Amino acid sequence: xxxxxxxxxxxxxxxxxxxxxxxxxxxxxxxxxxxxxxxxxxxxxxxxxxxxxxxxxxxxxxxxxxxxxxxxxxxxxxxxxxxxxxxxxxxxxxxxxxxxxxxxxxxxxxxxxxxxxxxxxxxxxxxxxxxxxxxxxxxxxxxxxxxxxxxxxxxxxxxxxxxxxxxxxxxxxxxxxxxxxxxxxxxxxxxxxxxxxxxxxxxxxxxxxxxxxxxxxxxxxxxxxxxxxxxxxxxxxxxxxxxxxxxxxxxxxxxxxxxxxxxxxxxxxxxxxxxxxxxxxxxxxxxxxxxxxxxxxxxxxxxxxxxxxxxxxxxxxxxxxxxxxxxxxxxxxxxxxxxxxxxxxxxxxxxxxxxxxxxxxxxxxxxxxxxxxxxxxxxxxxxxxxxxxxxxxxxxxxxxxxxxxxxxxxxxxxxxxxxxxxxxxxxxxxxxxxxxxxxxxxxxxxxxxxxxxxxxxxxxxxxxxxxxxxxxxxxxxxxxxxxxxxxxxxxxxx
Amino acid sequence: xxxxxxxxxxxxxxxxxxxxxxxxxxxxxxxxxxxxxxxxxxxxxxxxxxxxxxxxxxxxxxxxxxxxxxxxxxxxxxxxxxxxxxxxxxxxxxxxxxxxxxxxxxxxxxxxxxxxxxxxxxxxxxxxxxxxxxxxxxxxxxxxxxxxxxxxxxxxxxxxxxxxxxxxxxxxxxxxxxxxxxxxxxxxxxxxxxxxxxxxxxxxxxxxxxxxxxxxxxxxxxxxxxxxxxxxxxxxxxxxxxxxxxxxxxxxxxxxxxxxxxxxxxxxxxxxxxxxxxxxxxxxxxxxxxxxxxxxxxxxxxxxxxxxxxxxxxxxxxxxxxxxxxxxxxxxxxxxxxxxxxxxxxxxxxxxxxxxxxxxxxxxxxxxxxxxxxxxxxxxxxxxxxxxxxxxxxxxxxxxxxxxxxxxxxxxxxxxxxxxxxxxxxxxxxxxxxxxxxxxxxxxxxxxxxxxxxxxxxxxxxxxxxxxxxxxxxxxxxxxx
Numbered sequence: 004x005x006x007x008x009x010x011x012x013x014x015x016x017x018x019x020x021x022x023x024x025x026x027x028x029x030x031x032x033x034x035x036x037x038x039x040x041x042x043x044x045x046x047x048x049x050x051x052x053x054x055x056x057x058x059x060x061x062x063x064x065x066x067x068x069x070x071x072x073x074x075x076x077x078x079x080x081x082x083x084x085x086x087x088x089x090x091x092x093x094x095x096x097x098x099x100x101x102x103x104x105x106x107x108x109x110x111x112x113x114x115x116x117x118x119x120x121x122x123x124x125x126x127x128x129x130x131x132x133x134x135x136x137x138x139x140x141x142x143x144x145x146x147x148x149x150x151x152x153x154x155x156x157x158x159x160x161x162x163x164x165x166x167x168x169x170x171x172x173x174x175x176x177x178x179x180x181x182x183x184x185x186x187x188x189x190x191x192x193x194x195x196x197x198x199x200x201x202x203x204x205x206x207x208x209x210x211x212x213x214x215x216x217x218x219x220x221x222x223x224x225x226x227x228x229x230x231x232x233x234x235x236x237x238x239x240x241x242x243x244x245x246x247x248x249x250x251x252x253x254x255x256x257x258x259x260x261x262x263x264x265x266x267x268x269x270x271x272x273x274x275x276x277x278x279x280x281x282x283x284x285x286x287x288x289x290x291x292x293x294x295x296x297x298x299x300x301x302x303x304x305x306x307x308x309x310x311x312x313x314x315x316x317x318x319x320x321x322x323x324x325x326x327x328x329x330x331x332x333x334x335x336x337x338x339x340x341x342x343x344x345x346x347x348x349x350x351x352x353x354x355x356x357x358x359x360x361x362x363x364x365x366x367x368x369x370x371x372x373x374x375x376x377x378x379x380x381x382x383x384x385x386x387x388x389x390x391x392x393x394x395x396x397x398x399x400x401x402x403x404x405x406x407x408x409x410x411x412x413x414x415x416x417x418x419x420x421x422x423x424x425x426x427x428x429x430x431x432x433x434x435x436x437x438x439x440x441x442x443x444x445x446x447x448x449x450x451x452x453x454x455x456x457x458x459x460x461x462x463x464x465x466x467x468x469x470x471x472x473x474x475x476x477x478x479x480x481x482x483x484x485x486x487x488x489x490x491x492x493x494x495x496x497x
Numbered sequence: 498x499x500x501x502x503x504x505x506x507x508x509x510x511x512x513x514x515x516x517x518x519x520x521x522x523x524x525x526x527x528x529x530x531x532x533x534x535x536x537x538x539x540x541x542x543x544x545x546x547x548x549x550x551x552x553x554x555x556x557x558x559x560x561x562x563x564x565x566x567x568x569x570x571x572x573x574x575x576x577x578x579x580x581x582x583x584x585x586x587x588x589x590x591x592x593x594x595x596x597x598x599x600x601x602x603x604x605x606x607x608x609x610x611x612x613x614x615x616x617x618x619x620x621x622x623x624x625x626x627x628x629x630x631x632x633x634x635x636x637x638x639x640x641x642x643x644x645x646x647x648x649x650x651x652x653x654x655x656x657x658x659x660x661x662x663x664x665x666x667x668x669x670x671x672x673x674x675x676x677x678x679x680x681x682x683x684x685x686x687x688x689x690x691x692x693x694x695x696x697x698x699x700x701x702x703x704x705x706x707x708x709x710x711x712x713x714x715x716x717x718x719x720x721x722x723x724x725x726x727x728x729x730x731x732x733x734x735x736x737x738x739x740x741x742x743x744x745x746x747x748x749x750x751x752x753x754x755x756x757x758x759x760x761x762x763x764x765x766x767x768x769x770x771x772x773x774x775x776x777x778x779x780x781x782x783x784x785x786x787x788x789x790x791x792x793x794x795x796x797x798x799x800x801x802x803x804x805x806x807x808x809x810x811x812x813x814x815x816x817x818x819x820x821x822x823x824x825x826x827x828x829x830x831x832x833x834x835x836x837x838x839x840x841x842x843x844x845x846x847x848x849x850x851x852x853x854x855x856x857x858x859x860x861x862x863x864x865x866x867x868x869x870x871x872x873x874x875x876x877x878x879x880x881x882x883x884x885x886x887x888x889x890x891x892x893x894x895x896x897x898x899x900x901x902x903x904x905x906x907x908x909x910x911x912x913x914x915x916x917x918x919x920x921x922x923x924x925x926x927x928x929x930x931x932x933x934x935x936x937x938x939x940x941x942x943x944x945x946x947x948x949x950x951x952x953x954x955x956x957x958x959x960x961x962x963x964x965x966x967x968x969x970x971x972x973x974x975x976x977x978x
Contacts, residue, residue: 083543096542103536105543202543209778237545238780321778324575327586328540332644348579371577371773380775 004029005165006492009074009222012168016063016073023059023073027052027117030075034119034166037496040147043160045080045138046088046121055117062115070225072115077167079158080121081128082213083202084108091204092124092136092154095329095336095355105202106234107171107213114229119167123157126357127326128178128206130154131429134420135359143186144493146457149413152182152429158216159186164496169217169226173203175210176314177409177433180445183216184408184462187447189479189489190216191223192433194469195440196241199234205325207318208239210437219489220446220479224248227472248473255481259296264478266292267302267401272432278411280451284461285407288448288482292405295481302400304393309386310435311427316370316383317438322360323367329355362423391439398468403478407432408445408462432464442467446479447488460488498741499705502733503713504662504698508675510654510685511629511693512555518628518652519546519589526691530634534646538631540584545779548573552652555684556596556626557785557793559654562682562800563621565600567790573626573780577773581644582631590655592774595625596783597654602678603802604670605820619671620659626783627653654684660699660710665729669722672696676722681801681826689720696720700729701746702736711736712746716753716760728753732760804829812842821850827864831871838875845878852895869898876905884965890914917964920972923956926964927972930955941977949973 004015004026015021031049038044052075059073083089083101085108090096104112111118125135133141133156141156143149144164151160155172159182162170172179174192183190191214198213205211215226227248234240255261268289273282289299331337331351338350356364370379397404409429419426436443444465450458463482467475483489517524520537537544560567574592600621608614631649635642656675662668676694679685686693696719701711716732719725731753736746751760799807801823808819822832828849835845853874857867877894880886886894886909897908909915917923931938934955941948956969 083541089542091542099542101542103541200543201545204542205779207778236547238547239778320775324577324587324773324775327577327579328542328584330579330581330586332581333539333584334541344581368773371775373771373773376773376775 005033006218006490008219009071009168009217009225012074013068013070013072016059017068023056023063023075023117024053026073027056027075027119030119030167033164037164037166041142041144041160041164041166042139043122043141043157043164043166044077044120045090045092045123045136045157048087048120051086052117052119055112055115059115059117067115069114071111071229073117074168075117075119076111077119077122077158077161077170078108078111079155079170079172080124081173081204082108082121082171083204084118084121087118087121089121089204090137091128092126092138093355093357093360094137095352097137097336099334101202103202106199106236107203107230110229110232111171116229122155122161122170125154125156125178126360127204127322128154128173128175128211129322129359129363131177131181131426132414132416132419133157133182134416135357137357140416143413144496145187145459146413148415149459150185150416152185152409152413154178155182155216159183159188159190162186162188162216162218163493165492169215169222171213171226171230172216173206173211173213174433174437174443175206175212175318176437177430179214179216180433180443180462180464181409181429183445184464185413185460187450187460187462187488187491188216189219189223189444189446189483190214191227191444191472191475192436192442193227193231193472194241194442195437196239197231197243197442197470197472199232199237199240201234201236201240205321207321208325209321210314210318212437219483220444220476221249221252221483223444224252224473224476224480227476231472243470246473248476251473251477252480255477256484260481260484261292261478262296264292264297264403265401266297266299267397267404268299269302269304269307269397269404269406271304271307272406276410276428276431277407278451281407281409281411281461284449284451285405285463288463288486289405291482291485295485300401302397302404304390304397304435306386306389306393307435310390310438311431313383313386313390313438314430314434315366315427316379317387319363319367320370320380321367323364323371326356326360326364331355359423387438390435394435394439394441394466394468402468403471403475404466406464406466408464409433412451412459412461436466441469442472442475444475444479446482447491448486449488450491460491500702500737500740501705502663502665502729503660503701503703503710504664504668504729505660505713506656506658506662506668506671507697507699508656508672509629509695509697510559510656510679512552512652512654512684513686514549514551514555514652516549516551517650518549518552518626519650522650524651526688528647530643530645530647532647534631534649538584538646538649540586546589546777548780548783549652552626553596553783553785554793555652556624556654557790558682558684558797559624559656559679560597560600561790561794561797562678563597563600563602565621565624566598567785568594568596568598568783569785570594571596571625571783571785573777573783574774575777578770580630581642582633582646582649584631584646584649588628588630589777589780590627591625594782595623596785597624599623602671602674604667604674606667606670609666617661617667619661619667622657622659624654624656627655629653660701665726665733668698668729669726672725673722677825678801682797692720694720696725698725698729700732700736702733702740711740712748714746714749714751714760714762716751717763719753724753724755727755727758728760731758735760798826801826801829808832808842812836812846814842814846818846818850822846825864831864831867834871835875835878838872840875840878841882844881845874848874848878848895852892856899868901869895873898873905880905880909884916884918885909886914886916887962887966889962890916913963915963917960918968920968923960923964923968924972926959927956927969927976930959931976938977949977952977
């Protein structure tokens with residue numbers, strides 16, 4: 004059951020083969036067994052969780068079941084959930100109990116899904132290894148010596164170790180896709196504005212986007228049906244007609260289901276910096292796509308090399324302002340002793356934030372300062388438009404872009420912890436899509452042998468045009484019909 | 498040396514919206530602390546701002562009222578600084594691209610000791626939307642400071658002028674005119690005690706005849722016109738004295754102390770924050786289309802300048818009278834009601850600026866609170882028009898109306914003020930007066946004009962003041978010539 008698709012789980016519930024309470028308990032038992040070593044969840048509340056499962060069973064019994072009713076999900080701890088501790092992986096919010104629900108949370112609640120708990124994450128979503136969390140790192144289920152990626156590392160590990168049916172994540176520069184690649188599952192960052200950010204704790208407002216983290220494209224499509232949609236409480240939420248993201252899935256079976264699809268391969272994504280073993284797996288997956296009828300064209304994203312510098316101006320700038328509300332005045336951490344107001348601010352923030360968060364607040368404050376604004380922030384915004392332009396040009400030649408999600412497989416804990424630039428390079432292929440607001444996806448494409456024997460997952464990245472999620476899911480689904488990488492489970496966690 | 502003062506104003510106008518500028522929390526004044534602070538007001542993690550359309554309409558109305566450019570696209574920015582009553586650690590404001598651009602306002606400067614009344618056009622640089630902060634409450638709990646976030650997120654329109662004013666009188670005239678205008682178009686309740694209309698005044702001085710502006714000091718948060726006048730006068734003199742003593746003016750923010758009548762520096766600008774403005778990524782640029790402007794315009798009342806011109810043209814009022822009657826919306830509405838109820842315009846204007854204004858001023862009442870309604874005044878004027886009562890009697894009726902002694906006709910009847918207009922009766926009275934006063938008649942015939950007036954007086958007295966004075970004059974003249 005733990006390896007079943009959301010559709011299968013839904014059918015099991017509908018046919019009364021299993022109750023939501025039983026299904027939930029199965030996952031809770033796995034969490035109890037594995038979480039102490041993996042550290043994927045940082046907040047659990049069996050009572051609340053089982054109450055939701057009971058309510059789901061009642062809903063099913065009453066014949067009001069919807070596709071995800073009764074299915075247990077893990078929620079990234081970046082989403083405010085009423086009555087739940089919502090920490091964003093920070094000491095600053097270690098004792099913060101959210102008094103309201105994020106849009107994403109209330110969307111899952113509305114269909115009667117079950118919340119298993121809140122998952123670990125890099126502090127305020129700043130990191131690519133989950134090592135900046137105040138609540139400790141997360142183990143990669145494929146190799147406990149390695150990181151799961153970040154910032155949605157807890158959700159990633161929970162999906163990979165089958166400690167939930169699926170999970171939510173957020174992606175500001177790659178925080179859904181890079182962990183999906185490193186942990187071997189399917190993750191989607193939708194077009195900016197498709198999923199409301201209301202109640203999702205802000206890191207970099209113009210880049211943050213929530214999305215599904217699940218075993219397959221089909222599962223992601225089902226979750227998108229719940230997560231996407233207009234929300235008047237988010238001014239950047241897009242008012243578009245509701246879509247059924249599963250609508251094309253059944254159409255991509257058969258001999259050459261992707262005939263006519265033009266796949267763009269950006270030469271910059273296959274250049275220096277990409278590990279050979281990762282490149283090999285990605286090329287093999289692309290070869291598979293050719294067999295499915297797609298044609299490939301080499302394209303260029305000439306400003307790719309500027310993505311990381313631009314991102315590390317804009318994201319910290321927005322973050323430095325977004326994180327100003329954590330001042331110890333109304334909620335969150337306040338220093339035990341202080342002399343005056345300024346001292347209270349300084350001590351509370353010095354104690355409440357970790358090193359990476361402080362680094363980004365410093366960078367952000369600097370680039371917004373009088374005299375530097377034009378040279379950094381304004382310049383970065385100009386380059387951001389060039390990056391958008393690159394994609395606009397690219398999509399004239401192709402329907403979808405493919406390449407590696409991350410330059411390497413999962414790395415060892417501590418390996419990059421003291422080298423921020425090396426860490427930032429983890430997102431070299433994912434950041435541009437956030438800057439452009441485009442949808443991006445990572446799907447399991449195979450395994451690369453690691454030096455000590457344990458094979459590690461490799462992700463293939465799909466980048467679509469705006470609002471092209473349904474096609475991306477179809478394209479991913481087509482591959483998952485002829486491959487079984489997405490069904491593999493880490494050894495020893497069965 | 499002769500000095501010239503240069504003044505510019507920044508006015509924070511609280512907009513009369515039901516809810517806050519970026520959330521659905523109520524803006525009602527005076528509630529228990531923090532009862533009007535929703536999750537957005539408190540700036541909980543994860544909350545987002547949503548712009549209040551009504552606040553935008555207020556800004557557009559103001560822009561239209563001052564004949565300003567309204568930006569088709571304006572941008573909300575974050576002004577970053579730490580303060581306990583600023584929950585997000587930044588204020589959402591408009592910085593580089595405000596919604597309202599250059600406009601103008603014509604002010605009437607009242608006569609001074611050595612100056613005549615005059616008109617002047619004040620140029621408005623910009624007006625932008627922003628949110629108010631909360632309030633720090635000191636001492637409510639011993640040794641602690643509290644924060645009340647009820648006001649946090651209240652919509653403000655900050656209106657900035659060019660340094661166009663050259664005296665405290667001009668600055669106050671501008672502030673009063675602006676105060677009246679924002680109430681006229683209904684975007685602000687104008688309540689200065691509750692902080693709905695607060696002025697920051699930038700003051701500098703320079704040798705008269707020179708161009709270069711002197712270093713300015715900003716007097717913060719003036720919430721009465723009287724204090725504004727005093728503060729500017731004090732500040733101007735202080736700057737002149739400082740310069741004449743060989744000192745230099747440091748750019749600074751100053752506060753006015755109403756008890757001492759002095760201004761004092763609060764902080765110097767060198768210590769000023771770097772606010773690190775940048776466009777708020779949580780809000781889209783504000784787009785105002787021609788259709789939006791037309792739609793707002795259709796809902797707007799006639800503006801004071803237009804109404805003033807109309808009063809002059811339609812009613813033959815003097816510029817002075819028309820300006821006085823359109824000095825406030827309630828005054829203008831009152832006047833229109835009086836005229837619409839059938840009274841003649843000129844007497845209506847005279848009575849409003851005479852008896853009514855005198856009474857209102859004496860009792861410090863607003864036009865809206867006048868015990869004499871527009872309909873009552875109209876009725877009173879009609880009774881003068883149709884010769885039922887004399888002007889003198891009308892004054893008595895007005896007093897009685899003010900005291901709430903009844904309706905016009907009722908008062909005329911009870912007080913027996915009805916005028917005698919029967920020419921036969923008047924003739925009989927005059928005949929009696931002439932018979933009783935042969936000496937006066939002789940004097941008149943000898944050429945003493947004064948005697949005529951004395952005879953009129955006698956006739957009026959004999960009629961107990963009820964005879965129609967015009968008729969008395971006419972008949973008496975006929976009898977004597």
